[in-house]
Amino acid sequence: MENRLSRIVTRSGDDGTTGLADGTRLPKSAPRVQALGDVDELNSQLGLLLCEPLPDAVRELLIDVQHELFNLGGELAMPQATLLAESAVSRLETAIETHNAALPPLREFILPGGTRGAVLAHVARTVARRAERSVVALGLAEQTSQQTGSAQRHYLNRLSDLLFVLARVLNRANLDGRGGDDVYWRSERLQKRPG
Numbered sequence: 379m380e381n382r383l384s385r386i387v388t389r390s391g392d393d394g395t396t397g398l399a400d401g402t403r404l405p406k407s408a409p410r411v412q413a414l415g416d417v418d419e420l421n422s423q424l425g426l427l428l429c430e431p432l433p434d435a436v437r438e439l440l441i442d443v444q445h446e447l448f449n450l451g452g453e454l455a456m457p458q459a460t461l462l463a464e465s466a467v468s469r470l471e472t473a474i475e476t477h478n479a480a481l482p483p484l485r486e487f488i489l490p491g492g493t494r495g496a497v498l499a500h501v502a503r504t505v506a507r508r509a510e511r512s513v514v515a516l517g518l519a520e521q522t523s524q525q526t527g528s529a530q531r532h533y534l535n536r537l538s539d540l541l542f543v544l545a546r547v548l549n550r551a552n553l554d555g556r557g558g559d560d561v562y563w564r565s566e567r568l569q570k571r572p573g
Contacts, residue, residue: 399455409512409519414454416509417534421447423502430495433551436544439473443537450530454516462529470536478543481550484560491561492549499548503541510534 395403396411404411424444428437449461490500513530549560 398457399452400457409516410454410457413509413512413516414451416505416512417447417451417454420502420505420509420534420537421451423498423505427495427498427502430498430548432495432548436477436547436551439540440544442469443540446533447537450533453530454513457520462533464529467529467532467536470533470540474536474540474543477540477547481543481546487563488546488560489563490545492545492558493551495548495551496545496560499541499545503538503545506534506538506541510538 394406396406397403398410421444424440424447428440428444432440446462446466449463449466452461453459490497510531513534517531546560549558552558
């Protein structure tokens, strides 16, 4: 690995293709490359969220998620590899239950708002949903192994749920002095507007 990433400019993608880890070259518009890019963007969004003040438990959880997303990306880059452990989905489910148990029940839809950390979690949630859609599209376009494809889909689906819950947690954490509650959607506000 010491020399593996020493050359950054290769010009090999100038023809509109990109290389997978197994040496296969694909068009940059291929569904597999789209899924790889969306998972990479999601991981970068989590890196941005990690720049914010976070409760220690949330920070540690998101760092683990970044490593698992890198494994998921590795599976996309090496179609025959299995790097994302089945237990990763269970860990997300446990984290969702743990963090959600401390939150008040939702009685209304919420908007992506509140603290900066909460909004960044919402942005990451939407990117996770897009990455999930890309992985589903990849499975339809290629004969992705059912086991690997389903684990990837399940992981991204649970991760988007977790990020929704964490956004609510971060709105209440008051780490930036602005904590409080979620920003609730008010349908009556639109009904009262002059037409």
